[in-house]
Amino acid sequence: MTATIQAIRTRSHRYALRRPWGPDVPDIRVIAVEVQDADGRVGYGFSWTPSIGGPAVQAMIDEDLSAFLIGRPAEPAIWDAAWTHLHEAGGGGITTIALAGVDLALWDLQARRAGVSVTALRGRRHDRLPVYGSGVNLHYPLDELVAQAERWVAAGHEAVKIKVGKPDLAEDLDRVAAVREVVGPDRRLLVDANQRWDLDTATKAVTALARHGIGWIEEPLRADDLTAHVELRRRIDVPIALGENLHTVYRFREFLDAAAVDIVQPNVIRVGGITPFLRIADLARDRGATLAAHLLPELSAQIAFTLPEPTWIEDVEDARFAQLGALQHPVVAVAGGWVSGGPERGLGFAFTDPRG
DSSP, rough: OOOBBBEEEEEEEEESSSOOSBBTBBBBEEEEEEETTSSOOOEEEEEEESSSSHHHHHHHHIIIIIHHHHBBBBGGGHHHHHOOOOGGOOSSHHHHHHHHHHHHHHHHHHHHHTTTHHHHHHHOOSSSEEEEOOOOOOTOOOHHHHHHHHHHHHHOOOEEEEEEOOHHHHHHHHHHHHHHHHSSSSSSSEETTTTOOOHHHHHHHHHHHHOOOOOEEEEOTTOOOOHHHHHHHHHOOEEEEEEOOOOSSSHHHHHTTTTSSSSSSTTTTTSSEEEEHHHHHHHHHHHHHEEEESSHHHHHHHHHSSSSSSSSSEEEETOSSTTTTTTTSSSSSEEETTOOOOSBBBBBOOBBBOOO
């Protein structure tokens, strides 16, 4: 018989980014979560946000999830009951991000009970997976963007991604052309507009950028505007990627069934944890879409190692937890354009205290 949840504990950490992602994103917030069962065993998970929302996530875990979950089975299978409980507070965002911390801890606990990693518990299918170099770099001057692209090439990345969405399309075209020259004709060049365009602007911009052989256009429009994505997909030939701002399997299903997206990019934390991430992966496979996990390579890779299909893993320059000094020990290895390895037990996340 499965032991029940006895206690849920949280602790908030703030880690400065080596280079801010913008004036409003100088750091990341991690809410470390511990779930203890009635047998005294502990599972370790976390929730995550870029600068904004950390205290709200922690309060939801402490005030709402803990009271609801204590005394229930310490198993990931309680996800649906917990989501039903939280749903009145919002259909995604803070609610799913909070739930992710507990879900990860429960998966970690289940694997620790078995004496294995979460990857081994689910069944590892890949020894390594390809990593694409990524950067939050729209604010970089052109020479710094080019230097970043050169570092990606030197690191062995076979695909790279840059931001677009400058007020003047000509500047976007110059920047993409410069990066294409650096990476050469054979590497994949991906671009991300971070929801900056309306439908007509996106149509014009993507049509122009396509001459540089871009592999996908990510978040060209407001992420919740399904109708506009359907029309844009009709107008352009470049594949559309999105998903970091879709928070539930229902939203992913809507976009897939409307043929509005080619590459789905769930963020493990934003969708509510490993449990719903796996459901979204199954849905994408069933609909014939490509899956490309969003951010958090040290977590995303551990899950993607267990999926049937090889999956691209995003690695934002200088933003891995290990690079920020957030981890007591690394959990995966990234080298030569590949991610490999993994912990021996659970998910392996043990966070440092930046306060010393």
